[in-house]
Amino acid sequence: MTKKEHILEKAEELFSEKGFDATSVRDISKAAGINIAMISYYFGSKEKLMEELFKMRMSAGLVSVKEIAENTDLTTVEKIEKALTGYIERVKTHKSFYRVILAEQATNKNKSVIRFLGKSKESYAQFFETVLAEGYESGSFKHKVDPVLFMTTITGTIMQSLLNKQLYATHHGVKVTEEWIRDVYFDKIKEHLKSITRNILGYESNS
Amino acid sequence: MTKKEHILEKAEELFSEKGFDATSVRDISKAAGINIAMISYYFGSKEKLMEELFKMRMSAGLVSVKEIAENTDLTTVEKIEKALTGYIERVKTHKSFYRVILAEQATNKNKSVIRFLGKSKESYAQFFETVLAEGYESGSFKHKVDPVLFMTTITGTIMQSLLNKQLYATHHGVKVTEEWIRDVYFDKIKEHLKSITRNILGYESNS
Amino acid sequence: MTKKEHILEKAEELFSEKGFDATSVRDISKAAGINIAMISYYFGSKEKLMEELFKMRMSAGLVSVKEIAENTDLTTVEKIEKALTGYIERVKTHKSFYRVILAEQATNKNKSVIRFLGKSKESYAQFFETVLAEGYESGSFKHKVDPVLFMTTITGTIMQSLLNKQLYATHHGVKVTEEWIRDVYFDKIKEHLKSITRNILGYESNS
Amino acid sequence: MTKKEHILEKAEELFSEKGFDATSVRDISKAAGINIAMISYYFGSKEKLMEELFKMRMSAGLVSVKEIAENTDLTTVEKIEKALTGYIERVKTHKSFYRVILAEQATNKNKSVIRFLGKSKESYAQFFETVLAEGYESGSFKHKVDPVLFMTTITGTIMQSLLNKQLYATHHGVKVTEEWIRDVYFDKIKEHLKSITRNILGYESNS
DNA sequence: CATGAATGAGCGTTCATTCAT
DNA sequence: CATGAATGAACGCTCATTCAT
Numbered sequence A, B, C, D: 001m002t003k004k005e006h007i008l009e010k011a012e013e014l015f016s017e018k019g020f021d022a023t024s025v026r027d028i029s030k031a032a033g034i035n036i037a038m039i040s041y042y043f044g045s046k047e048k049l050m051e052e053l054f055k056m057r058m059s060a061g062l063v064s065v066k067e068i069a070e071n072t073d074l075t076t077v078e079k080i081e082k083a084l085t086g087y088i089e090r091v092k093t094h095k096s097f098y099r100v101i102l103a104e105q106a107t108n109k110n111k112s113v114i115r116f117l118g119k120s121k122e123s124y125a126q127f128f129e130t131v132l133a134e135g136y137e138s139g140s141f142k143h144k145v146d147p148v149l150f151m152t153t154i155t156g157t158i159m160q161s162l163l164n165k166q167l168y169a170t171h172h173g174v175k176v177t178e179e180w181i182r183d184v185y186f187d188k189i190k191e192h193l194k195s196i197t198r199n200i201l202g203y204e205s206n207s
Numbered sequence E: 001c002a003t004g005a006a007t008g009a010g011c012g013t014t015c016a017t018t019c020a021t
Numbered sequence F: 001c002a003t004g005a006a007t008g009a010a011c012g013c014t015c016a017t018t019c020a021t
Helices: A003-018 A025-032 A037-043 A046-070 A076-093 A095-106 A111-137 A147-163 A165-171 A178-201 B003-018 B025-032 B037-043 B046-070 B076-093 B095-106 B111-138 B147-163 B165-171 B178-201 C003-018 C025-032 C037-043 C046-070 C076-093 C095-106 C111-137 C147-163 C165-171 C178-201 D003-018 D025-032 D037-043 D046-070 D076-093 D095-106 D111-137 D147-163 D165-171 D178-201
Strands: none
Touching: A003 A025, A003 A037, A003 A046, A003 A095, A025 A037, A037 A046, A046 A076, A046 A095, A046 A111, A076 A095, A076 A111, A076 A147, A076 A178, A095 A111, A095 A147, A095 B095, A111 A147, A111 B165, A147 A165, A147 A178, A147 B147, A147 B165, A147 B178, A165 A178, A165 B111, A165 B147, A178 B147, A178 B178, B003 B025, B003 B037, B003 B046, B003 B095, B025 B037, B037 B046, B046 B076, B046 B095, B046 B111, B076 B095, B076 B111, B076 B147, B076 B178, B095 B111, B095 B147, B111 B147, B147 B165, B147 B178, B165 B178, C003 C025, C003 C037, C003 C046, C003 C095, C025 C037, C037 C046, C046 C076, C046 C095, C046 C111, C076 C095, C076 C111, C076 C147, C076 C178, C095 C111, C095 C147, C095 D095, C111 C147, C111 D165, C147 C165, C147 C178, C147 D147, C147 D165, C147 D178, C165 C178, C165 D111, C165 D147, C178 D147, C178 D178, D003 D025, D003 D037, D003 D046, D003 D095, D025 D037, D037 D046, D046 D076, D046 D095, D046 D111, D076 D095, D076 D111, D076 D147, D076 D178, D095 D111, D095 D147, D111 D147, D147 D165, D147 D178, D165 D178
């Protein structure tokens, strides 16, 4: 891992813990064990650092859905479920980052980041549009659903699940630990999402 | 409207536009047309102002679900749909505030606010738990769904819809205007939510 | 006691506890149980309040030495000892105020107060000049001592004793309490002062 | 001289002129010709700056009395007079600082400074206790005097002399100038102190 | 490449005072 | 007389960034 990536990872953690504004470049430099001036040196500014972080993390997801879309071996249902599973896995691995995404959208201040996010969403929306049309026309999906609204529900559920961990744990009488989140919680979310996807799009379980 | 409420409204707008940290008390005082010292005078601090904002806006929702829960004239389906419609209406009326809620959760820094939000969520979760159990046991709902996960999907969809307006508009070839959001977009969201709720919980349309 | 005097007393306490600058008019108004605006109303400003406090407290001492000086029934030694005893009694009764005096002189900022204090000192110096000359010429005092330097030692000892209470207590293995200060400490100071005065001016004990 | 020391000197002057509270960090930065942020950078806070100033200035005196106490070549009388002379010289060289000391004690607010001062006083008191006992037991001093009260008189006289310059000058028909203070006034104080020390402790002049 | 010093702007807050009632 | 709202200035401090080495 390069030094730049190291800094980005530490910054990511801090952003997700305290938010972009409340994280000072001093905090980042301290967490990354480097001199404060190096952040300007490497990234130009705090905002540019954030942008680089986004570019780094977002590319993975975009590549993934592209591969799925182009894979002719998969059925429509498989495509949907694969995309969904991949999404959750990425969120699970990079919880910090997805919190940052959420915060950045909620406070749409860094225009460069917002623009970048907008374009990413477009790609995802294209994917869902194609796959949902495909599924409906082929008869795999019984319901015709607006792809953007469908995507809104999927993304919304996943994002909100990041904020409702404590609530879920309390209601099921367990304690929130890193292990529980990783090994149990995200699995529950995945099953829930698969289940509601089946119901919403109208297809039968393939398992 | 009292002066305090006026300040709170202006602060709400700014918080939703730029985030809590990026909004200075000078910004607020300027937007509200008051002297900067009045913010401390009225609220004690910037953080306390935020807390008052939350208490003011959250109470409406809590009162609403409580009334629905206790209203014995409603069927289970009606309760769910009424809660849902009420929720969307509040978000529609106070878009700014719900953006702030989202940002505050994403960057969980103001512990007082986070605690307050946690308790509100508990109340909502209780509502859904009761109603979903009632619906399933009475046979109105064919599917048994975890109430917290169901709530996560509902809340997530609504919150995410605040962030996906532009995406939806682009995909449907319209321009985002305040009127369109108010008169069209939120209606689409409402219909979508009703629809997926039916699918997820497993009941027939009552319309 | 008039309301003005009540305010002055409370202000005096606060000034001695925290200093003039660190005491806000809000503090004073709160301590005195009055509205903040009344301080400007009664005194014009915080600085004027301080000046009034000085005028009130200083007058007592000035009247006292004047009476002693004019009292022809007293021997020179009696005059010195009476002045000294009176001084200590006033400091004992108004510890707070004499702390304020000290602080005001150390930070000579309020010019009006400084001027006022200067004039008071002049009166005391006149007293000592007259009495010391009288004592030396009559043979009562064996030593010829500069009256201003003598006064500096007397005043300095008394003032410093306000700052060395804790030190004295520690060295004598006792705890500092209000009672101890009142009933023991100031008595020790008085005896010490009488003793060094005898030694410095060169006269025999009259007790 | 390092930049830190330069800042401390300028701060010292301002504190003695206007007091700690009335001196803003902006004043200090202006007087020292540095950017306001450097004060936090170098010292952490305004209070910490004050503490550093105290540590810097106080150490000299403590070292000095320790050396005197341990110097077996000196007679008891010489020890007392050397300590006294050293004290006056330090006050003469750092008039500003000793004004600050006085003000800080009068308004005992900065607890850290007060604690530090308390410990310094203890060391001085120890010195006087040892030397006075030594002198009395060896017969050098005819009078038995409480060491803390003796120290109170010495310190009090010196401190008060800082506040009575103008009074002394007026009574002797001279004008207060820096030269006069340095070349005449402090000499008078020194002689006065030696004289009263002889009278108080009861020993003969050694000159 | 890397450092620590330095900068200027801005932060939230508190101040003494005044105003309208 | 008395109140609470309101004002403008100043407070100590921290920020992201840049500079000199």
